[in-house]
Amino acid sequence: MTIQVFGLPVARGIAIGKAVLVASSRLDVDHYFIDADQVEAEIGRLREARDLVARELESLKQAMPGDAPPELGALLDVHLMLLHDESLTSATKQWIRDRHYNAEWALSAQLEVLARQFDEMDDDYLRERKADIEQVVERLLRALARGGSSALAAATRKPIQQDWGGEEPLVLIANDIAPADMLQFKQSVFKGFVTDVGGKTSHTAIVARSMDIPAVVGAREASRLIRQDDWVIIDGDAGVVIVDPSPIVLEEYRFRQRQSELERERLARLRHTPSVTLDGEAVELLANIELPQDAPAALRAGAAGVGLFRSEFLFMNRDGELPGEDEQFEAYRAAVQAMDGLPVTIRTVDIGADKPLDRMSLSELRHEHTLNPALGLRAIRWSLSEPAMFRMQLRAILRASAYGKVRLLIPMLAHASEIRQTFEALARAKQQLRDAGTPFADVEVGAMIEVPAAALTIPLFVRHFDFVSLGTNDLIQYTLAIDRADESVSYLYDPWHPAVLRLIHDTIRAARQAGKGVSVCGEMAGDPSFTPLLLAMGLRSFSMHPSQIAAVKQRILRSDTAKLAQMLDAALACDDPQECYRPFMGEAAQLH
Incomplete structure (x- = not known):
C-alpha cells in the first residue's frame, strides 16, 4: 500500500x-561496506562475537546463586536461544553476503526487521519479547567491539x-x-x-x-x-x-x-560565464567546502575561490582524538594547492551545538550535558578555552599560507575581549613559527558575524578585521531564539523576518562604508530566491556549496542592481516577513 x-x-x-x-x-x-573478499572474514567476526556472548551467558547461568529467582535462569535461556536463532544469525550473514555490510550494520539492519515483526504480533507476551532480542543484539555489538573489530575495520573500511x-x-x-x-x-x-x-x-x-x-x-x-x-x-x-x-x-x-x-x-554551461549583473556589477561567487578533496568540485563549478573551509570536519570521525599540527597543515595545504592560486578562506574549528566531537573530548567532556549546546562552549569559545589546540591550528593555517592565498576566519565572535584574545593567540603562533624558521605569508583575518551582538556592534569588528562574513544560519537562529536543528519550531525559522533583514543590511552597509570586504556564507547565499535581496543590499560576494553556484549565477546574470536597490527601502520598512518578501516577488517571477 x-x-x-x-x-x-x-x-x-x-x-x-x-x-x-x-x-x-x-x-x-x-x-x-566491506570488499567482496572480506565477506567470509566479516562473517567470522560475527561468529566469534556470537560464541563470546554464548560463553558469557553460560558463565552467568553457572554463577547464579542458589536462591536466585528461577525467572532469571529462564531469561538467560531465552537469550541463548535467540542468540542461535536462524532468524537472527542466518539473516545477518545474508546482509553481509548480499549487501557487503559490515557485521555491526548487518546486525542493526536485521534487528530493525525483527523489531517490526514483534511490534505486529497480537500476543502481548510475544510482543514484549522485542526487548530480549534488542538486549541480545546489544551484547553482540559489544562483543564485536571487544573482539578486535577496529583493526579489521581499519584494514577493510572504505x-x-x-x-x-x-x-x-x-x-x-x-x-x-x-x-x-x-x-x-x-x-x-x-x-x-x-x-x-x-x-x-x-x-x-x-x-x-x-x-x-x-x-x-x-x-x-x-x-x-x-x-x-x-x-x-x-x-x-x-x-x-x-x-x-x-x-x-x-x-x-x-x-x-x-x-x-x-x-x-x-x-x-554557465561555468565559464563571468558573474556580472545586467548593469555591469561584478559579483564574486565562492565555494563552501568541508574537506580538501571538495576543492576540485569548487573549481569545476567555476568558483572564484573558497569562501568557507569548515575545518571542524577534520576533527570528526576520530574517536575524540584531535588532528595534530602536521596533519592539519597537510590538509590545508592540499586545499590551497588544489585551488591553484585562488583564495581559500579557512575558518577555525567550529565545534559544539550540533557538531560535537566524537565521544567528546578535552573541555567538551565537561560540558557534554549542557542544557543548551547552541549557547554553550562552542566555536571561538571552545578554541580560547583550549589555547594550545588553538595555537596549533593557527600555526597549521599560517604554514599553509606559504603555498597560496589564505584568509583566516574566526567564528562566533561577540565580545571585544574575544577579539583581543584571538589576535594575541595569532601573534604568538606567528612568533613561534618565526622562532622555528618556518615560512608563512601575511593572511587577512576576518570575523564571522553570526551573533546579533556582533551585528549590532559591527563598527568594532570592521576596525579590527580585514573582512567580515555573515553566517546567516546562526544569525537567524540566535536572532529569533530558534534551535535550527529542531523540526518542532522549524516553521518559525524565517530568513525574511524584519529583524534578520535589518541586521544583515546594517552589517553589509557598515563593512562597505569602512572599505572592508563582506560576504555571506550561510544558506541564504546559495538560495536564488534571496539573491535579488542581497544584491539590493549591496552584497557582491556570495559563498555557497559548489552545486548551488550555477543557479545563483543565473539569477545574477538576469539582475539589475540599480532597480533592485529601489525596492530595498520597502522591504526594510515592513513589519511582517510576507511584506518583506513582496517587493521582490515580481522580480523573482520575472527572473524565473
Whole structure:
C-alpha cells in the first residue's frame, strides 16, 4: 500500500531507490561496506562475537546463586536461544553476503526487521519479547567491539562509494545522521536520504546539500513506517517521501528526475560565464567546502575561490582524538594547492551545538550535558578555552599560507575581549613559527558575524578585521531564539523576518562604508530566491556549496542592481516577513 510521509525539503531533486535503514539512535554502530573478499572474514567476526556472548551467558547461568529467582535462569535461556536463532544469525550473514555490510550494520539492519515483526504480533507476551532480542543484539555489538573489530575495520573500511556492486539504487533512511557520519556518505551509492529529525539549516542538512543529493529531514515517523528494501521516492523539492509507489506515480517521478538532470546540465554551461549583473556589477561567487578533496568540485563549478573551509570536519570521525599540527597543515595545504592560486578562506574549528566531537573530548567532556549546546562552549569559545589546540591550528593555517592565498576566519565572535584574545593567540603562533624558521605569508583575518551582538556592534569588528562574513544560519537562529536543528519550531525559522533583514543590511552597509570586504556564507547565499535581496543590499560576494553556484549565477546574470536597490527601502520598512518578501516577488517571477 502506498503511503506518503511529509518532512522538510533540504536538498532539491528526485531520488528513487530501495530503502536502507540504519540503526536507530538507541544503537551506536559504524556503517560501512566491506570488499567482496572480506565477506567470509566479516562473517567470522560475527561468529566469534556470537560464541563470546554464548560463553558469557553460560558463565552467568553457572554463577547464579542458589536462591536466585528461577525467572532469571529462564531469561538467560531465552537469550541463548535467540542468540542461535536462524532468524537472527542466518539473516545477518545474508546482509553481509548480499549487501557487503559490515557485521555491526548487518546486525542493526536485521534487528530493525525483527523489531517490526514483534511490534505486529497480537500476543502481548510475544510482543514484549522485542526487548530480549534488542538486549541480545546489544551484547553482540559489544562483543564485536571487544573482539578486535577496529583493526579489521581499519584494514577493510572504505567510504560507501559508487563501486558498490548492487544493481538497485539505494536511499538512506535514519532517525538522524550526525554531520560527522554524513561525511561517510559523500560520493556514496545512496541516491538520497530521509531522517526523522532535523531542520532546514541543521548542519546535517547543510552537509546533505554538499552531497548534492535529494534529502528530506524532520519526517518524524519515516524510519518506523519504512521497511528495509521498500521502494521509496524522495521528493526533495516538496519535502515528500512516497513509500511503495504505484507504477503510474513511479513513472511520473522518473520523468521529473530526467527533467531535473537536464536542467542541471543546462545550468552547468554557465561555468565559464563571468558573474556580472545586467548593469555591469561584478559579483564574486565562492565555494563552501568541508574537506580538501571538495576543492576540485569548487573549481569545476567555476568558483572564484573558497569562501568557507569548515575545518571542524577534520576533527570528526576520530574517536575524540584531535588532528595534530602536521596533519592539519597537510590538509590545508592540499586545499590551497588544489585551488591553484585562488583564495581559500579557512575558518577555525567550529565545534559544539550540533557538531560535537566524537565521544567528546578535552573541555567538551565537561560540558557534554549542557542544557543548551547552541549557547554553550562552542566555536571561538571552545578554541580560547583550549589555547594550545588553538595555537596549533593557527600555526597549521599560517604554514599553509606559504603555498597560496589564505584568509583566516574566526567564528562566533561577540565580545571585544574575544577579539583581543584571538589576535594575541595569532601573534604568538606567528612568533613561534618565526622562532622555528618556518615560512608563512601575511593572511587577512576576518570575523564571522553570526551573533546579533556582533551585528549590532559591527563598527568594532570592521576596525579590527580585514573582512567580515555573515553566517546567516546562526544569525537567524540566535536572532529569533530558534534551535535550527529542531523540526518542532522549524516553521518559525524565517530568513525574511524584519529583524534578520535589518541586521544583515546594517552589517553589509557598515563593512562597505569602512572599505572592508563582506560576504555571506550561510544558506541564504546559495538560495536564488534571496539573491535579488542581497544584491539590493549591496552584497557582491556570495559563498555557497559548489552545486548551488550555477543557479545563483543565473539569477545574477538576469539582475539589475540599480532597480533592485529601489525596492530595498520597502522591504526594510515592513513589519511582517510576507511584506518583506513582496517587493521582490515580481522580480523573482520575472527572473524565473
